[in-house]
Amino acid sequence: xxxxxxxxxxxxEATAEVTYALRGAVLRPNGGEITWAxxxxxxxxxxxxxxxxxxxxxxxxxxxxxxxxxxxxxxxQLRGMATDATVRGTGAGRALVVDGLARVADRGxxxxxxxxxxxxxxxxxRMGFTVxxxxxxxxxxxxxxxxxxxxxxxxx
Ligand SMILES: CC(C)(COP(=O)(O)OP(=O)(O)OC[C@H]1O[C@@H](n2cnc3c(N)ncnc32)[C@H](O)[C@@H]1OP(=O)(O)O)[C@@H](O)C(=O)NCCC(=O)NCCS
Numbered sequence: 001x002x003x004x005x006x007x008x009x010x011x012x013e014a015t016a017e018v019t020y021a022l023r024g025a026v027l028r029p030n031g032g033e034i035t036w037a038x039x040x041x042x043x044x045x046x047x048x049x050x051x052x053x054x055x056x057x058x059x060x061x062x063x064x065x066x067x068x069x070x071x072x073x074x075x076x077q078l079r080g081m082a083t084d085a086t087v088r089g090t091g092a093g094r095a096l097v098v099d100g101l102a103r104v105a106d107r108g109x110x111x112x113x114x115x116x117x118x119x120x121x122x123x124x125x126r127m128g129f130t131v132x133x134x135x136x137x138x139x140x141x142x143x144x145x146x147x148x149x150x151x152x153x154x155x156x
Contacts, residue, residue, distance in 0.1 A: 014048035019059035026082035072111035
């Protein structure tokens with residue numbers, strides 16, 4: 001299936017399985033697990049961005065999880081963020097994060113955190129996240145930083 005980077009995108013909830021192909025191609029190109037603990041938890045939700053022809057060009061997962069660096073009443077983790085190289089820079093990543101943060105807020109979440117690849121930290125900053133850790137390494141993946149965004153103004 002081909003995709004047209006100029007076509008309007010839609011973002012909606014998807015099964016975990018829908019996200020695996022892009023996770024593998026973008027996040028684990030050299031191999032490694034593409035199914036993760038929590039993928040099938042009832043509280044977890046996955047989003048897929050699709051072109052008009054139905055091609056999945058972006059994916060992300062949100063799940064309730066304690067934040068390693070900040071206290072919060074209802075923290076959520078963003079994980080598995082990936083967009084197809086053919087659409088990067090056209091708003092797919094933004095659409096997924098904006099939609100996901102709204103859905104987390106609707107579910108009562110007050111903070112969203114992620115382990116951000118250093119190369120993607122600027123993207124998350126554009127989405128309202130702040131770097132809150134030193135750089136750390138994830139073996140086989142590379143340097144990361146911890147980032148958070150506050151949905152309620154209440155975390156300390
Ligand atoms: C990071 C990634 C998800 C961004 O997706 P995208 O579809 O290109 O994002 P968008 O087009 O919606 O970009 C939104 C904004 O962020 C900016 N941006 C995108 N990627 C960026 C980056 N790596 N660094 C700094 N800014 C970035 C865009 O220029 C745009 O800016 P704007 O506010 O002026 O419009 C995508 O590049 C990707 O999948 N990268 C490889 C996998 C990866 O690193 N995932 C994150 C794992 S933690």
